[in-house]
Amino acid sequence: MSDTRAGQSTSSAFEAATYAKITWRLMPLLFVCYVASYLDRVNVGFAKLQMLADLNFSETVYGLGAGVFFIGYFLFEIPSNVILHKVGARLWIARIMLTWGIISGAMIFVSSPTIFYVMRFLLGAAEAGFFPGVILYITYWYPSARRGKITAIFMTAISISGVVGGPLSGWIMHALPGVYGLAGWQWMFIIEAVPSIVLGIVVVFYLQDRIIDAKWLSSEEKELLAKNIANEEATKVDMSFLQVMTHPKIWLMAFNYFCYIMGLYGISFWLPTIIKSTGVTDPLDIGLLTAIPYAAAAVAMILIGRSADKHRERRWHVAIPAVLGSVGLLLSTLYGHNTVLAMAALTLATIGILTTLPLFWSLPTAFLGGAAAAAGIALINSLGNLAGFVSPYLVGWLKDLTHSTDTGMYMLSGSLIVGALLTLAVPKEMVNK
Structure with missing residues (x-):
């Protein structure tokens, strides 16, 4: 008996060490790439503080331009993820990063609403496939029981992009207006595009597509990882492309994600304006000040992701933060004229909204496998991210109509409650693994 326990302990230690090795090898780079991705996607929220006055744009024009990113994102998301599944993550993620970095830097040439819309559309088309591609890539290395924490680690990049990007964007726009004849918002786009281009080159030389390609793993480690993935894949559903497009559970997941993304981009594109x-x-x-909510959210995302893995429970770990996010948005409207109280409410909202996102992805990846995972994840992400178009446009339109962001925050708060209810409608035996 003691020999059996000793053998199990040794095996468990070896497995833990192997997954730790993978995490330290892959996640830092993927994390930094997502920081750059998210920063280039939402820094238009900071550009707005100067850009609207310089170019004579209305709030509605800004909201439409911020949101049209997601039309390009939607149209190219599924093809991009299917290509990644076929050609490999290394080259395709690098391609995505290089193109979006170049287009993000070219935002300095925006001079009219039409050019603004075109550039945001192209940025969305270029970035399409990065996030669902990484989510799919993680399933190649980690079984479901380990993905809650790993996905949370990856998605804390959203918080860190706020912690780093907020002060950086604010400093650039404060310090560099007029340098070489460029506005502060133009310098922000140039400087913040550089990391994406550099990281895109690094990805080519650093990432490996699959377990079998990792020369830094021993044969025993590869065998263990491959066995764990194979065992899990055997329990998953693989479907044709047509079946994925018409599967009711996938559409439920997509609408659920849509509700959470409504809240995410309400915060991402409007937080500087609300402050x-x-x-x-x-x-x-x-x-x-924008760094405060994002820093608190980064800690919460890791702790709650770890709790979800420990207890093998997903639905309540998604639904409860969504409700907290809704409450935070409502409180931010009540205390909108008091900076301290408004920041406390916005911090609660940001914690709740951002915590839902990584744990949401433990739901569809628990039952999708093979090519169905590539198409299904992309479909859920692309349909869900249409909220990135709807959310900023509606908030901008409502702000022009009412001269306040309060009505928009009420709408986003309600969306999060609907999302929580949809999450609890998912059968627990399907996702609690």
Whole structure:
């Protein structure tokens, strides 16, 4: 008996060490890539503080331009993920990063609403496939029981992009207006595009497509990893492309994700504006304040992701943060004229909204396998991210109509409650693994 226990302990230690090795090898680079991705996607929220006055754009024009990114994203998401599944993550992720970095830097040439819309559409088309591609890539290495924490680690990049990007964007727009004849918002787009281009080159030389390609793993480690993935794949559903497109559970997941993304981009594109409405005017101060909610969310995402894996429970770990996010948005409207109280409410909202996202992805990846995973993840992400178009446009339109962001926050709060109810409608035996 003691020999059996010793053998199990040794085997468990070896497995834990192997997964730790993978995590330290792959996740830092993927994490930094997502920081760059998210920063280039939402830094238009900071550009807005100066851009609208410089170019004479209305709030509705800004909201439409911020959101049209997701039309390009939607149209090219599924083809991009299917290509990644066929040609490998290394080359395709590198291609995605290089093209979006170049287009993001070219945002300095925006001079009219039409050019603004075109550039945001092209940026969305270029970036399509990166996020669902990484989610799919993670399933090649980690079984379901380990993906909650890993996906949470990866998606804390959203929080860190706020922690880093807010002060950086604020400082650039505060310090560089007029340098070489460029506005502060133009310098922001140039400087923040550089990391994406550099990282795209690094990906080519650093990532491996599959377990079998990893020369830094021993044969015993590869065998263990491959066995774990094979055992899990045997329990998953593989479907044709047509079956994926018409599967009711996938559409339920897509609508569920749509509700959460409504909240995410309400925060991402409007947080600087909401903070400014409390009486803070300097871009640098606004940038520093935006770091607070994102820093708190980064900690919460890791802790709750770890709890979900430990208890093998997914639905309540998604639904409860969604409700907290809804409450935070409502409180931010009640205390909108008090900077301290509004920041506390926005911090609660950001914690709740961002925590739902990584744990949401433990739901569809628990039952999708093979080519169905590539197409299904892309479909859920692309349909869900249409909320990235709807959310900023509606908030901008409502702000022009009512001269306040309060009505928009009520709408986003309700969306999060609907998302929580949809999550609890998912059968627990399907996802609690």
